Amino acid sequence: xxxxxxxxxxxxxxxxxxxxxxxxxxxxxxxxxxxxxxxxxxxxxxxxxxxxxxxxxxxxxxxxxxxxxxxxxxxxxxxxxxxxxxxxxxxxxxxxxxxxxxxxxxxxxxxxxxxxxxxxxxxxxxxxxxxxxxxxxxxxxxxxxxxxxxxxxxxxxxxxxxxxxxxxxxxxxxxxxxxxxxxxxxxxxxxxxxxxxxxxxxxxxxxxxxxxxxxxxxxxxxxxxxxxxxxxxxxxxxxxxxxxxxxxxxxxxxxxxxxxxxxxxxxxxxxxxxxxxxxxx
Amino acid sequence: xxxxxxxxxxxxxxxxxxxxxxxxxxxxxxxxxxxxxxxxxxxxxxxxxxxxxxxxxxxxxxxxxxxxxxxxxxxxxxxxxxxxxxxxxxxxxxxxxxxxxxxxxxxxxxxxxxxxxxxxxxxxxxxxxxxxxxxxxxxxxxxxxxxxxxxxxxxxxxxxxxxxxxxxxxxxxxxxxxxxxxxxxxxxxxxxxxxxxxxxxxxxxxxxxxxxxxxxxxxxxxxxxxxxxxxxxxxxxxxxxxxxxxxxxxxxxxx
Numbered sequence: 001x002x003x004x005x006x007x008x009x010x011x012x013x014x015x016x017x018x019x020x021x022x023x024x025x026x027x028x029x030x031x032x033x034x035x036x037x038x039x040x041x042x043x044x045x046x047x048x049x050x051x052x053x054x055x056x057x058x059x060x061x062x063x064x065x066x067x068x069x070x071x072x073x074x075x076x077x078x079x080x081x082x083x084x085x086x087x088x089x090x091x092x093x094x095x096x097x098x099x100x101x102x103x104x105x106x107x108x109x110x111x112x113x114x115x116x117x118x119x120x121x122x123x124x125x126x127x128x129x130x131x132x133x134x135x136x137x138x139x140x141x142x143x144x145x146x147x148x149x150x151x152x153x154x155x156x157x158x159x160x161x162x163x164x165x166x167x168x169x170x171x172x173x174x175x176x177x178x179x180x181x182x183x184x185x186x187x188x189x190x191x192x193x194x195x196x197x198x199x200x201x202x203x204x205x206x207x208x209x210x211x212x213x214x215x216x217x218x219x220x221x222x223x224x225x226x227x228x229x230x231x232x233x234x235x236x237x238x239x240x241x242x243x244x245x246x247x248x249x250x251x252x253x254x255x256x257x258x259x260x261x262x263x264x265x266x267x268x269x270x271x272x273x274x275x276x277x278x279x280x281x
Numbered sequence: 282x283x284x285x286x287x288x289x290x291x292x293x294x295x296x297x298x299x300x301x302x303x304x305x306x307x308x309x310x311x312x313x314x315x316x317x318x319x320x321x322x323x324x325x326x327x328x329x330x331x332x333x334x335x336x337x338x339x340x341x342x343x344x345x346x347x348x349x350x351x352x353x354x355x356x357x358x359x360x361x362x363x364x365x366x367x368x369x370x371x372x373x374x375x376x377x378x379x380x381x382x383x384x385x386x387x388x389x390x391x392x393x394x395x396x397x398x399x400x401x402x403x404x405x406x407x408x409x410x411x412x413x414x415x416x417x418x419x420x421x422x423x424x425x426x427x428x429x430x431x432x433x434x435x436x437x438x439x440x441x442x443x444x445x446x447x448x449x450x451x452x453x454x455x456x457x458x459x460x461x462x463x464x465x466x467x468x469x470x471x472x473x474x475x476x477x478x479x480x481x482x483x484x485x486x487x488x489x490x491x492x493x494x495x496x497x498x499x500x501x502x503x504x505x506x507x508x509x510x511x512x513x514x515x516x517x518x519x520x521x522x523x524x525x526x527x528x529x530x531x532x533x534x535x536x
Binding site: 178179193 | 335356359380
């Protein structure tokens with residue numbers, strides 16, 4: 001009588017056996033990839049086309065071919081990888097501190113009305129200050145070394161992580177709270193088995209937003225006071241009117257941001273297997 | 282011998298528009314080891330009554346006592362099954378049942394969990410996740426979880442209300458089997474007269490606004506009960522009549 005298991009979770013479709021079926025699957029896979037890259041490729045094509053027609057001056061916007069060339073040179077010389085590595089390290093340091101602090105304080109605020117009340121005003125006042133506005137103070141306090149940049153990144157990533165963690169905890173299902181009361185579940189287990197797993201989707205959103213902001217902040221802080229990093233690369237190239245190198249820096253920033261977000265998305269999918277959400281039609 | 286005793290219970294809910302009287306002077310004896318069905322229309326306060334017994338609702342006047350001890354809050358002597366299964370979606374079936382256990386060692390937990398999953402017929406689904414279960418199976422897990430602490434009383438708040446008609450009948454038979462196996466007191470709240478008569482030793486009829494006990498009807502039919510037997514139908518008709526007498530008369534005049 002209990003043999004009726006309804007597998008509501010999606011089971012990957014069995015691989016098609018026939019050659020025709022396989023070909024259809026392959027084509028639909030190619031179709032998906034084509035759809036994914038079509039728009040960026042079109043932009044590049046348009047850009048190159050405008051250059052070929054003589055409509056844009058290379059000093060203002062060098063064509064994709066020249067940017068690709070600069071990529072190649074900077075990549076081979078090791079200059080680009082070095083700047084990327086330095087920026088990435090700064091992001092990871094600032095983000096790690098922000099994640100730790102944001103999660104811990106978020107947990108304390110989310111679980112306790114008193115802590116929430118005590119911290120709320122200060123948080124609401126500091127949160128709207130853009131991290132960039134902190135740069136002058138950060139330089140006064142920490143000089144132009146690594147600490148100033150890590151501090152700016154920390155400030156940028158901290159608030160999205162904090163706010164989302166608190167939100168996730170506050171959204172704990174009231175029905176599960178009642179259940180835990182009925183079962184006299186100890187507080188520790190209640191937090192570990194009910195509150196945290198329930199808040200995990202929101203926490204992951206906070207981490208993803210946080211890493212994005214961290215990446216933006218590193219570039220901003222390197223634009224102003226640095227002698228290394230992708231932001232410095234851009235600023236230095238601007239002073240030498242190397243527009244192609246400026247674009248190399250910008251595109252690298254975009255690509256790294258996309259990479260970091262993809263990594264966190266993958267982690268999220270691995271951690272949250274029980275949630276079925278709307279993925280578009 | 283009355284195990285669960287409710288005396289002159291009054292419960293008010295305060296709302297923006299003023300206080301609403303949810304329960305007005307409930308007197309009820311629920312015998313030990315018996316099966317009591319509480320039936321009434323929605324809004325009659327039957328779920329509130331059950332939640333007070335469970336200890337989820339405080340701030341009432343009157344007395345609720347279990348074995349002579351007043352009920353002041355939740356306790357492991359009372360288990361509860363809600364209308365929705367309330368299984369934690371990120372825990373497996375066995376983890377969900379183990380979630381209820383506080384004291385025992387890991388080995389004891391394993392044994393208790395598997396024993397109770399066997400009891401509800403889900404021994405082979407220990408590693409499944411709630412999202413992979415049908416509604417009836419999920420409710421079985423919820424029953425196992427409510428029983429794993431060996432409560433004296435199991436409170437059932439319309440537990441089969443969201444199930445399809447076929448599954449509902451199977452679950453009604455299952456809950457009787459579990460009741461007979463576990464020898465505990467069961468209190469079932471339902472709006473389904475057929476279900477109330479099929480399961481209960483006594484059927485408590487409640488009227489709405491304010492919630493009052495209209496009548497308590499003992500059902501002495503032998504088990505397993507035959508829903509199509511004349512006696513069963515008589516009892517059902519009697520309960521139906523006492524709820525809908527006025528409505529039926531209006532209907533007759535209209536014709």
